[in-house]
Amino acid sequence: MALNYDYDEQGETWPFFLLTLLLVLLIPSTLIQFWRIIKNNDSEDEVTRKYKEINKKAGRDVVPLEELNELYTDDKIKKFRKKFDHSSKSKILNLRNLLIIIGWVIVSVLVQRISNNDAIKEAASGMFDPYELLGISTSASERDIKSAYRKLSVKFHPDKLSKDLSEKERTTMEEMYVQITKAYEALTDEAMRENFLKYGHPDGPQSTTHGIALPQFLVEGAASPLLVFAYVSLLALILPYIVSKWWSRTQSYTKKGIHVNTASYFADRLVNYKPSEVVTTNLIINWLSHAEEFQIFFPNKTPAYFEKLLLNHINRVPMDENPTDVLIKYRIVAKCHSLLYGLLDIASGFRNTDIALAALDTFKCLVQAVPHNQYSQILQLPNVNKEHFIDSTEDVYTVGKLFTFEDNKIQKMLGIEDKDQFEHTMKVASNIPVLKLLKADFIVPGEKHVTPSAMAYISVKVLVRSPKHKFIPLKKFPDETLQEPTDFDFLKDPFASMNEKPLLPYSFAPFFPSSRRNAWCCLVALQKDLKILQSPFILERLSLTNLTKDLDKRVLKELGDDFDPKDWEIGSIRIPLAQAAPPEKGDFPFRIIIKSTDYFGCDLDFTIFMHVSDMTEEEKRDESQNLLNDLDSSEDDISDDGDEDEDDSEYDSDLTDIDTDTETEESDVEDEKQNIKEDKNKPFFFQFIPSKK
């Protein structure tokens, strides 16, 4: 509108404008901040917390390792963690709170200013207020108004004024009388009252002036060049700068969060990788040490230096003489987490199984600060005397085997003198979650078996158990407990239900510079050429309730009849397949590798077959039968629930035709042997081979 705006000369209005804007921003942010401080905001989500509560009520402590982890962690690492972990940042002293406090200070200054500003008070008192003029309250009745008016008019009426008043006094009195009359009319006369309510004045609309709540000094005078300068710098300099900065940052990091140079270095290594080369964790460490990220953190150090630090970390070489080196070591080891995930992803892209597996082994080595060899499983436990243990004559390489001995023997073998320390060691050992494969299937949602070109997923049923548990034979678990649900909500998104499980607890990793949760990486490779098929699926949620069960194999010789499979929680891992099933019929072997990132000795590596077959005649007939039903039902206006139920029941009965036979064949293997084999990673080792049908 082409109107003339008056600027706020007396500072009557602009403080209000600023005050409101500030309050509108400040009140919500303050409330949110309060909520954050009150609520103990861990990285844990709702589901995990709920599980924790249930377990606490049942008297089960599923995460006993967190305490021990705290106990065994070096003070230096704790200090580093405090600095490094965002979640443990001080909740009270941070930039956000500082801004909020500054905001409230400005608010109080403004309030002070407003209450001291005379111009505002004047403006308020200059207003026409009939109630005040008549000296009555706003809720006064008509009679009160009349009596008040009468009293005042007696006092101020020009005819009744005393003669000895001066000219000036007389005019003010007369003016007062006019005002009072107007006030009285405004409250009693119909038309005037309407005018008053609508326009604030009994005479109808007054001349309007428009203003803008900006202080004059901003627009005119010395401040205006400054203001122009501020505008220009904001729009022409700061905004483009921020955008370009953000842009270059998004451009220089890959989706997995590693620097593009690092990614291209990894890719380069993978392209030039000779299959004859033996992949060891040392090779991976060498690759990691060339990461661009390390160069960015510490520009004047060489990759050789980083490699030395990483090896020092793995071999637990004491480095007390140089504190800066220690800090650098912590920083780069912590960064290895995302680097290794990045490498794993790139290796999967190149379909290189060896590199991917070596990357995961390196992951464990870095997390546990243990070199990768046949002793790693035992050496990851705390307090183990390395030399003593390696010298001992017993052939013990796995935690599971360890638990076949009596406590005294174990203590001797590991060379632990202190009783408490030994107890801690045993606690850690018995809380390492070991996966036992119960069943693995290719499943096509809504179908009885895999048909050509169908979108299948891999359903892996596992039992989470402790190394100390007695081996539970597969046949203890009836087939019904291993079925996939068949309701429509599940079929729609079979992977959603995995999110209802709690996050895996924090790992026992006292040497790793940041606190971390365990995860299992699920790799799917073709058995034909042993190459990885798709990028790894990372499992971060699984209930570990089973670890609290007391089923010590040294105490319990035979699994009694009182064993109830319902007491045990069966974990479901559903690995999505990125590709459709092959278009032709046949059996296709796949190698599935489920590897922990944190612990040695809890991996799975097995082969399953995808049986691709057409629909059988019987099924086709069923389907058309179904459709006939559908035709009838839609004509009779019956809801389709009936049909679906029928569908489901058929589905149930035929679901397991892929590997129903395997279960009978699975013999009660000694679990110790199984454990050894599981971790040796021989490429052609099948722990679980379903027979062809």
Next chain:
Amino acid sequence: MSGRILDLFKPFKAFLPEVIAPQRKVPYNQKLIWTAVSLLIFLVMGQTPLYGIVSSETSDPLYWLRSMLASNRGTLMELGVTPIITSSMIFQFLQGTQLLQVDMSNKKDVELLQMAQKVCAIALTFGQAVVVVLTGNYGNPSSLGISISLILIFQLIFASFIVLLLDELLSKGYGLGSGISLFTATNIAEQIFWKAFAPTTVNMGRGTEFEGAIIALFHLLAVRKDKKRALVEAFYRQNLPNCFQVLSTVAVFLFVLYLQGFRYELPVRSTNVRGQIGTYPIKLFYTSNTPIMLQSALSSNIFLISQIMYQKFPSNPIIRMLGVWGLRPGSQGPQVALSGLAYYLQPPSSISEILLDPIKAVAYIAFVLGTCALFSKTWTEISGTSARDVAKQFKEQGLVINGKRETSAYRELKKIIPTAAAFGGASIGALAVGSDFLGTLGSGSSILLATTTIYGYYEMAAKEGGFSKNLVSGMSELM
């Protein structure tokens, strides 16, 4: 035969500037930047005054259209997105009624159609700019002089051209969604924010008052002595935006967001790729904000025609029946219809007006609900989302309704889609009427337009940015 009409536009290809479609998929981050930059350009144009205006104080015949068309009086955005919308509506209509046959699967045909739309939009821009200037919107053309008039026309054409290109840039895959709805929604949101937080003040004889409703609340509470009356004043003042309006706007916004989640989920599975099971959501707002857009386009066109005609021939009885225009007694605001057909199609301004003239209120409600339901139903036919089209789409993609025969998809969809479209359209209309009665900031339909657009953007961003998948259920990604 009709192909020949399209072919007429072929020679223009060499002259028209065109945004080249991106060679590969533009990443989400880049899309955000493009969208933000286009928006910034649009907003700046919306605040840049036209050079050479003498006055723009005459009554504004386009008042009823402004918010819908993202136009700002007296600025480069005088025309807003009017030419683009009009031209695309013309072509939608031609296509829907089969007057213009376009083979949507033929790439050349589609390109030609876009070209034709653009040519039409440019022609409309030119025409509208000339009309706006010559009708004396910015002062009498004879007093402005030829050169100034030409400069004004040139500015308007140039600005509309930029908007056209920005829209093309966004809709060709560099940005999120279409430019038109983005600009319109932004314009509406800007107006609402201005009404809530405007720093301008008015003094009408009872002290300085802020125009922004929320600022006025604080100001009145601080300044007035009687706090209770100050509160009442801040919430119910008639002449300026009040806090009650702000609250009801927020309430309508939230309610529409809530209703957006209402959907009927049809369980479907794929026969081409077994194992793909999902749901095909049929939303309550099946046609989104189209019915309300069409309805407001219709009524604003009626208003525009009736207002112009009334000014030319104030005494003609037929035109008087269409609408008698004037200032509402006791207000300086825009001209409103005082009687005639236009009066009954105009939203009541307050609850007291409903009580005073219930016939008008009933007529208005019936008109809005009826037209919305009708438009919504016809829109499904025109835009290719009717039951038959969706069934065809299902067949092409090998989708069947779970547990149903392949051929029964049409029958199932026919049961749901027309009902959803009509009911959804009517409920959108009811919402618009409801918010008009509540007295939201800006008209009810503009708030609905903004809300549905914002929600659409949220869904799109969620889908592309992948930050919250569960808002969009499974099958829409597959399709």
